[in-house]
Amino acid sequence: MRRPRHPIAAMLAATLVSAGTVPAQAMEVTYAPYIQPGDASPRAHRDVKVIAWQTDETTPHPEAYRIEYGPTPLARQSARVNGRVVDDYLSADPSLPVPATASGAHVNYYATLTGLKYDTTYAYHVYGPGLPADGFHASFHTRKLGDRVAFQVVGDEGFFPTVPGSDPKRVINWEARIVHEMFEADTLDVPGAPDLPKPDFALNTGDNVYNLGTEGDYRDFWMPVWNNDVSSNETGAPYIRHIPYYIVAGNHDLGGTGSSANLLGTADAGRYSGNSGGGDALAYFNNYYFPLNGPTGVDLQQIFNGDTHTPDGFYFAYQGTTYDSPAAIEALRASTEVNTGRGTKRQIDHMGNYSFDQGNVHFVFLDGNPHLFNALLSYEANYLSPPTAFPTYPGVLRDWLIKDLDSSDQPWKIVVFHHPSFSSSNSTVRNFQMRRVAKLLEDHGVNLVFNGHAHNYQRTHPLRALARVADAPDTAGEPAVAIDTAFDGARNTVPDGVLYLVEGAGGRDSHDSGGESPRGNANVVDEDDSATGTKTFGAGLTFPNGPAAWLDTHLTNPQMAPFIANAGQGPKITAVFKGRVFSFGHVVVDDNRLSLYQISEPLQERSSATADNPYPFGTDINGEPVNDPIPDTLLDPATGEIVTAPATGRPALLDAFTVTKPRLHGRLIARLSAPREVDGGDTLRYRLHLRNRSGYALNGTQVILPLPDGARPAGSMAGLVQLDDRLVLTVGRLAAGETRDVQFTLHTADRQAHERHRAHGRAHGHDRLLKTRATVRSATAMPVQSNPVVTRVDD
Secondary structure, X not given: XXXXXXXXXXXXXXXXXXXXXXXXXXXXXXXXXXXXXOOOOOOOXXXXXXXXXXXXXXXOOHHHOEEEEEOOHHHOEEEOEEEEEEOOHHHHOOOOOOOOOOOOOEEEEEEEEEEEOOOOEEEEEEEOOOOOOOOEEEEEEOOOOOOEEEEEEEOOOOOOOEOOOOOOOOEEOOHHHHHHHHHOHHHOOOOOOOOOOOOXXXXXXXXXXXXXXXXXXXXXXXXXXXXXXXXXXXXXXXXXXOOOEEEOOOOOOOOOOOOOEEOOOOOOOOOOOOOOOOOOOOOHHXXXXXXXXXXXXXXXXXXXXXXXXXXXXXXXXXXXEEEOOHHHHHHHXXXXXXXXXXXXXXXXXXXXXXXXXXXXXEEEEXXXXXXXXXXXXXXXXXXXXXXXXXXXXXXXXXXXXXXXXXHOOOOEEEEEOOOOOOOOOOOOOOOOHHHHHHHHHHHOOOOEEEEOOOOOEEEEOOEEEOOOOOOOOOXXXXXXEEEOOOOOOOOOOOOOOEEEEEEOOOOOOOOOOOOOOOOOOOOOOOOOOOOOOEEEOOOOOEEEOHHXXXXXXXXXXHHHOOOOOOOOOOOEOEEEEEOOOOEEEEEEEEOOEEEEEEEEOOEOOOOOOOOOOOOOOOEOOOOOEOOXXXXXXXXXXXXXXXXXXXXXXXXXXXXXXXXXXXXXXXOEEEEEEOOOEEEOOOEEEEEEEEEXXXXXXXXXXXXXXXXXXXXXXXXXXXOEXXXXXXXXXXXXXXXXXXXXXXXXXXXXXXXXXXXXXXXXXXOOOOOOEEEEOOEEEOOOOOOEEOOOEEEEEEO
């Protein structure tokens, strides 16, 4: 590994505070400053970022802190510091018990940095109590506008399991080695991979803390690793003080189940327990600051069954007693109120679903947790009962998602949610509720979907959702999905369908691979793609390991055979499954090409492979045995100190693929026609003739027609939406060789209406010429424009 080039901030040190600035009692900065994306979803004229930190105060003193930032030392400016009390909502209701292990009130400080130039590096400096005497110093880079961008993907990482039988007790930190590698990605030597660019930002697929998403989880498992002063395999890295990190809410981020949350506490809490100390639930909505462009009324408090919902998702329980407290719920919700770029909002109202652009990619983050599906949740073994279907996706979210995707002109569209739609992991295969949106994502131009929940890395073949995709799996009738087995990401890089990836190998023990506890689990079917043999759970319950265990195109697997005839016997939807080592994805988008490199944790120079166990840690991209990981990093949970020696190692490349969106000029014919003249106030019909001569099936095909001045749609049409001054028609799949004609019917304005439009600035010029041209876009290929057309309006 080459020497890291990133600046490392000095270790935090307490500073003396002058009288009258803050309370006289000792205080501590519990979370050092870190960078957040802020409420910067649309492409405004300037970018926004948020600097955040936390103290153990019970009352905010924003006047005690100062922030300066700028692209150069001579161009510094200051930002207003805001502070709010968090983890104190139980105090709103004196009738509620306060557990002895309660986190207690903290103050979350933040400053919104506005007016930032895109694609620019800024230094920031934070001064005040609890920080180093000369200030806290770091830097970040704003969003890019061009067509080249790099990002990382990881998930399911924030927990330190106990070493079985350890005395004194020890816990294992696997998360740190992955964070360290991510931070140093541009210095890594990964055999078989090109030199990787430094990431511009990162995505998290959820469950970034365990078990309940409380402040204690962030204190113990997350902040010390992602915002450590030292970059190493044992400590983590100062990642989030430099690199924006977007996180989707998983079930463990939202109370444990994702169906409801106990806002009180658990009796077995304590450091490194992953349980709730009390009064510190749902810290996701206080410690993070993401775009707030999502719909309201769909957060965890609401349990949906289709389009009906009840506010039953929050409850209070402690030591066998339950309580009811609207006052504490309101206090929790109010504590999330911020202004991070686009006005004052409560983050809990919006932050479960949001979107943003980076480079030429549009990202959508979705809450896919069980509270949106009647709180249905099962982890029962698949051989014990048949799988069941889920209620429909709430209409308010469906409408928002369609509008959001259709509003974006970015050529790449990537969606992130936690529970995987098409995971082969037996432990989570029942949690397929988001198959309800699979067809929607496909039809509206999505290229890739990243999920977590299963603690491994998986990649499907490109797949298309068929009529039965969201039904309870069965082998009767037609398959539920169609797959493209010709795509290999190397020679054939144009997929016929959406790629679904599970990125859940960030540092939590594996659900679905063999090996010793706690890293692996010998009591499950081993689904790593190197596994062979069988696993027996009892008489008549012997099932295959490895690829034979995966889902087929009917979305069944062999463990469903007691209930479903020929379960798991069809073509497999999974192409790659790596469950025996931890890993992350590094993605590079360059114009019309997207490449992903799946990089393992650091490895030793030796392998413990034997003839009887040739792949103890799986295989690399070439099918060769992966060497043993470096020794586990152990902590003393009583002190939080590392008790093992430092270790280094070189990672392996587990998977790599490229997706290309071809340019189809001359191969996709888009011929637009319109009348030469119409009378004012009459109907105007545009006809677009599409002919696909490209040799590729075009999935997610849409036609965009800018509305000429004074024209408006005449009636409704299936798949047609109006977004401001343009129409978007969802065509769906346009097969190779297919010809299709689509029509837009508009009303033209008469002279009087036209003059009103001119008066309001919505019509231009004095002639009555209606000009437009169509754009044809798809998930498969780069956009193609039609010929322009002009129609004269005769008044």
